[in-house]
Amino acid sequence: MFLDGKKIVIMGVANNKSIAWGCATAMKAQGATLIYTYQNERMEKQLAKLAEPEDLLIECDVASDESIRRTFETIKNRVGKIDGLVHAIAFSKKEELGGNISDVSRDGYALAQDISSFSLLAVAKAAKPLFNPGSGIVTLTYMGSERAIPNYNVMGIAKAALESAMRYLAVEFGKIGVHVNAISAGAIKTLAVTGIQGSKDLIKLSNDRTVDGDGVTIQEVGETAAFLVGPLASGVVGDVIYVDKGVHLT
Numbered sequence: 001m002f003l004d005g006k007k008i009v010i011m012g013v014a015n016n017k018s019i020a021w022g023c024a025t026a027m028k029a030q031g032a033t034l035i036y037t038y039q040n041e042r043m044e045k046q047l048a049k050l051a052e053p054e055d056l057l058i059e060c061d062v063a064s065d066e067s068i069r070r071t072f073e074t075i076k077n078r079v080g081k082i083d084g085l086v087h088a089i090a091f092s093k094k095e096e097l098g099g100n101i102s103d104v105s106r107d108g109y110a111l112a113q114d115i116s117s118f119s120l121l122a123v124a125k126a127a128k129p130l131f132n133p134g135s136g137i138v139t140l141t142y143m144g145s146e147r148a149i150p151n152y153n154v155m156g157i158a159k160a161a162l163e164s165a166m167r168y169l170a171v172e173f174g175k176i177g178v179h180v181n182a183i184s185a186g187a188i189k190t191l192a193v194t195g196i197q198g199s200k201d202l203i204k205l206s207n208d209r210t211v212d213g214d215g216v217t218i219q220e221v222g223e224t225a226a227f228l229v230g231p232l233a234s235g236v237v238g239d240v241i242y243v244d245k246g247v248h249l250t
């Protein structure tokens with residue numbers, strides 16, 4: 001079990017369909033101890049049903065610097081050092097996920113960037129003193145960062161910024177022995193995806209383009225995240241790894 005004894009922070013479980021939940025189950029299967037953060041009380045209720053009694057659950061709204069500070073202070077006091085962090089967080093106003101990109105509002109653009117891109121840097125900074133050498137950070141992105149995917153719009157721009165932020169972070173954190181990478185996951189039906197106009201068509205289009213016609217699963221994304229966050233991936237730095245069953249090829 002390659003994550004035996006490793007303490008990993010998982011940010012972004014909304015329910016059992018969440019990619020973060022796929023990451024959590026895969027990492028647990030490899031022996032990791034998990035620390036979950038959730039956005040608000042509603043998410044806590046869902047998470048409490050999934051987590052095991054020994055798992056630590058801490059509120060963290062990444063829109064608030066104070067909430068991020070408190071979260072990592074709590075982790076420091078309750079857990080001490082950590083060995084990894086999964087950032088599986090994104091948000092945009094529903095009205096920005098459809099129509100013409102030129103109609104995007106100034107605050108809708110800023111909000112998507114804040115929650116979906118800046119938050120990676122903010123949580124990494126707060127977690128920095130806690131990482132053991134050999135730790136990993138994994139964030140989740142989507143091909144809409146590179147291609148103009150219908151209706152993905154402002155989130156595609158936020159994902160492009162997230163990928164760039166990940167690369168800069170990889171250079172900085174490499175100096176303290178922390179490898180930082182992103183997974184570009186294929187389209188999966190989660191709470192976040194249902195906010196995109198025509199999300200059913202997006203998922204169908206994506207599934208039709210996988211090599212075998214079946215969509216990628218949160219388990220498959222989670223297995224790659226487990227490898228990428230851990231010491232076996234110490235030589236993988238600043239990369240975007242596709243876990244989409246070949247959709248990006250076709």
Ligand code: NAD
Pocket residue numbers: 011012013014015017018019020038039040043060061062063087088089090091115140141142143184185186187188189190191192193
């Ligand atoms: P999800 O809805 O299950 O997870 C999104 C999470 O973001 C939720 O847990 C939500 O609470 C959290 N979040 C939003 N605003 C927050 C805030 N202010 N503070 C703290 N947490 C906040 O959906 P998902 O698809 O599992 O999304 C996880 C990540 O994977 C996202 O970055 C998403 O863009 C990315 N991704 C998803 C797909 C897909 O098709 N589902 C594909 C590629 C990448």
